[in-house]
Amino acid sequence: MIINVSQGLGTGKTELSAFDKALYEAGVANYNLVRLSSVIPVGAEVKINQLSDNARNEFGYKLFLVYAEQRESEIGKEAWAGVGWVQTEDGRGLFVEHEGSSEKEVRGLIKNSLTDMVKYRKDYKFGEINYSVCGIRCEDQPVCAFMAAVYQSQSWDK
Numbered sequence: 001m002i003i004n005v006s007q008g009l010g011t012g013k014t015e016l017s018a019f020d021k022a023l024y025e026a027g028v029a030n031y032n033l034v035r036l037s038s039v040i041p042v043g044a045e046v047k048i049n050q051l052s053d054n055a056r057n058e059f060g061y062k063l064f065l066v067y068a069e070q071r072e073s074e075i076g077k078e079a080w081a082g083v084g085w086v087q088t089e090d091g092r093g094l095f096v097e098h099e100g101s102s103e104k105e106v107r108g109l110i111k112n113s114l115t116d117m118v119k120y121r122k123d124y125k126f127g128e129i130n131y132s133v134c135g136i137r138c139e140d141q142p143v144c145a146f147m148a149a150v151y152q153s154q155s156w157d158k
Contacts, residue, residue: 001044001152005083006051007134008146015071015142022069022146027051031063031153038066038117040093046085048132051150064151068097068106073142077101081145082133084110086118086126093126094118095149106133 006028010021023029028051040046055061072079080100087093094117098109110131118126136143 001041003040003044003046004049004051004150005046005132006049006148006150007081007132009134009136010144010146011136011141013141015073015144018142018144019069019071019146022144024054026146026148027054028063028065028148028150030055030059031061033067034062034064036064036066036151038095040085040087040091040095042090042092044087044091044093046087046093046130046149055153058153058155061153061155063153065148066095066097066151067146067148068099069144069146070099070101071142071144072101072138075138075140078135078137079143079145080106080133080135081147082106082110082131083147083149084114084129084131085149086114086129088124088126092124097147099145103133103135106135107131
């Protein structure tokens with residue numbers, strides 16, 4: 001299984017339309033998002049890819065993903081979103097998602113969360129912490145930063 005990490009940045013007349021634009025840029029706008037917690041299954045490979053299909057052939061399908069999103073409408077402020085993950089040699093692992101007002105804040109939250117989470121999972125040898133973060137500054141319209149770890153899509157027939 002491949003889990004794709006994708007990002008999107010958006011601006012719009014409203015925070016909601018900025019969020020939708022960020023979803024579009026991340027390649028997930030035309031799905032119904034089903035938010036997952038943080039567990040990566042055995043055999044998974046995490047790849048940083050910019051998705052672009054936007055459900056051309058799966059419009060309205062369910063999409064299972066871990067995601068972070070931060071919206072901002074105050075001029076001069078920033079919106080940042082990020083996901084981080086750790087994995088063992090067999091692919092199993094953990095994701096975390098965080099939002100904030102700076103890259104430093106989001107990276108720190110990711111590092112602290114994953115450091116805590118692996119402490120008590122002593123039966124597993126996790127590798128290094130990986131990050132993917134994105135951010136945008138509010139200049140004149142609302143903005144949104146969106147980061148996703150996309151697992152898979154599913155039709156409503158299943």
